Amino acid sequence: MFSVLTDFDRLRVERFKQATEEKLRGVRCPEHHQAPRVRFHGNSIRDISISLTGCCSRVMEIANARIGASWPNPSESTSAAS
Numbered sequence: 791m792f793s794v795l796t797d798f799d800r801l802r803v804e805r806f807k808q809a810t811e812e813k814l815r816g817v818r819c820p821e822h823h824q825a826p827r828v829r830f831h832g833n834s835i836r837d838i839s840i841s842l843t844g845c846c847s848r849v850m851e852i853a854n855a856r857i858g859a860s861w862p863n864p865s866e867s868t869s870a871a872s
């Protein structure tokens with residue numbers, strides 16, 4: 791019954807994951823030259839959450855800034871028209 795909605799949601803989640811990974815691509819710790827690792831939790835775009843792991847707080851800040859630049863805001867998708 792919910793298969794269409796679920797598939798749609800799953801697609802959005804996949805897109806979100808890919809976009810997030812894309813943003814983190816090339817991010818390296820300036821000190822340890824390690825890439826941060828990202829894990830996703832949740833199956834719908836509404837309850838998905840990200841956990842980041844990195845070698846130190848420095849790389850976490852960089853990764854957070856990258857991702858935070860366009861964090862999805864499901865509750866107000868198109869209402870913010872300048």
Ligand SMILES: [Zn+2]
Binds near residue numbers: 820822849
């Ligand atoms: Zn580091």
